[in-house]
Amino acid sequence: MSIATDTAARGAPWWLKRHETLLAIILILALIGLGAFNNRFLTVDNLLNQGRLMTEIGLIALPMTFIIITGGIDLSVGATVGLSAVMLGYSWKTFGFPMPLAIVFALFIGGLAGFVNGFVITRIKVPPLIMTIATLALYRGLAEGVSQAHSVRGYPEWFYVLGQGDIFGVPTQLLILIVLIVIAGVALDRTTFGRALYAIGSNETAARFSALNVDRTKLIIYTLSGLASGLAAVVLVSRVTTTRMDMGMGYELDVIAAVVLGGTSIFGGSGTIWGTVIGLVMIQLLKNGLALTGVKGDATIVVIGVALILSVLIASSLQRRRE
């Protein structure tokens, strides 16, 4: 049964593949268009820099793809970034943790935040939307309470390599993102874990009756989401050199928009990592392109909001026509 639903979800490619191909074509056209419009756009420096800037959203978008494929959602990611970032600074400055330990601690806090989401969602059966709205409030509140609005700066010099350095001319964090993209893509496409995600998203009851460990799988993906948010926090702090309690605010919009724009169905059951990567790049190019044409950051989130609603509208109307 799970195999049948699997192939149904995977067999969708006639529009799913088209969605990604279409996106890729739009992406290339946008690249050419923006390049023709502004000669500062299509430079290696600018493109690598955009890769640096999109890494934090990209890291979180990978597990978010898993979660949305299962029909869930995680709205607490931005707040988790804030909490992890604050804990990084707080443990280093106030507890006097050495920097490597502070980094591990920040990752642990992120993972713990995700684990709490997953635990309550699977054990107490609180719907993911509600659980993560509640922890969005809680984690941001904890970040505010712990930091008392103090920012932390003056980290050791080597720490900035992560967010500002290059390896072979490529931004450090972009390399990390690329490695994780490959791992996530293979995990989703080639492992039983990945297949289970589609099965859960297509028909959770059927997945349970097929002896899939649904709860454990969900617990893992929500924990991964928290862990990725923690990693994004470390990268972000290293990039901007300061820790502030409002870090990551509004990230959930960018992350969910990237995943949904990439063709993952908000209703669960279908989606790919490759789609998410294209969605991610498109959103970053949109931001960059708008910025280069002199549009302010605040207007950019309007465009992302419109893109989010439109992409879900188009995807669901396409799907309905298919049915």
Place this chain on the structure above:
Amino acid sequence: MSAIPITSAAGPRGGVLRRFASQEALLAVAVIGLAVIVGFVNPRFLAYRNLADILLGNAYIAIAAIGMSMVIVSGNIDISVGALIGVLATVSGSLAVAGAPTAVTWLAPLVLGVAVMAAQGVVVAYLRIPAIVVTLGMLSILKGGLISVTGGKWITDLPQSFHLADLNVLGVPMPVVIMVAATVLAALRMRYSPSGRAVYATGGNAEAARLCGVNPQRTVVMVFAIHGLFAGLATLVYATQLRVIQSTTPSGLELTIITASVVGGVSILGGVGTVVGSTLAAILIAEITSALVFINVSPYWTDALRGGLILVTVIADILRRQRRAARGWKK
């Protein structure tokens, strides 16, 4: 508070309503109990001035929570309401400064609120896009749009006649009058009118509601439209209290409003809950926030407390439902 007897009367669904009557009683006890305890630690908390400030400064949250409760009862959610209130306040204030008649400045947020929310309701109900996606998108459109249009400029020099909230009826300040009237009307409507019952039916089981002759889609659009009306009303109370309107969206406002609804006893799974509870919960949250200051706890812990409160209530609600379901199973 005069509204409590209305909900504690036995309603169409005795068992469930008895539970929520007790949730409301519990909230009322918490509101009074907290005041007594904090008053004991710091008597200045009980000063008339402070209690009045709590009530007047947060009436708009209680009003917005009424609409939010209806949306949640119908099985949906709205996270755009905070941004919407920011936009409506700016529109209303700008009209007032531009010299529009007072009636227009007061009506504009109501009309606009209904229009924006009804539009979202249509997308949710007829195009079947999850409310979280629609309202997350709308949140960013309103938030980003407001800042890029106004540039974050403050609105000052509001005409004297604009300040509706400064008026009073027989000595009772207008925000409290509006809050109580809105709560009572909404409670009566939700309880006794067919369209109010339709909201519960839709949230409880949309398919069953449809088979009973309820149009779930029309109900959802109606609920969002009413939610927009209350958001407009909340804006009116909020904006006309201010001497300066900041033309930005109050950050985290939607979370405070959702918390008030959920802590007030609205089941986040839809289908049950009353608006009296949410008004009491809004007062309780405001009281807690103020109490922190009086017992010398940093205000930066307020949001964490609010988050903890919503989390505990949600988990308690779901555990209670499961226990009831298990009991029903044994019978």
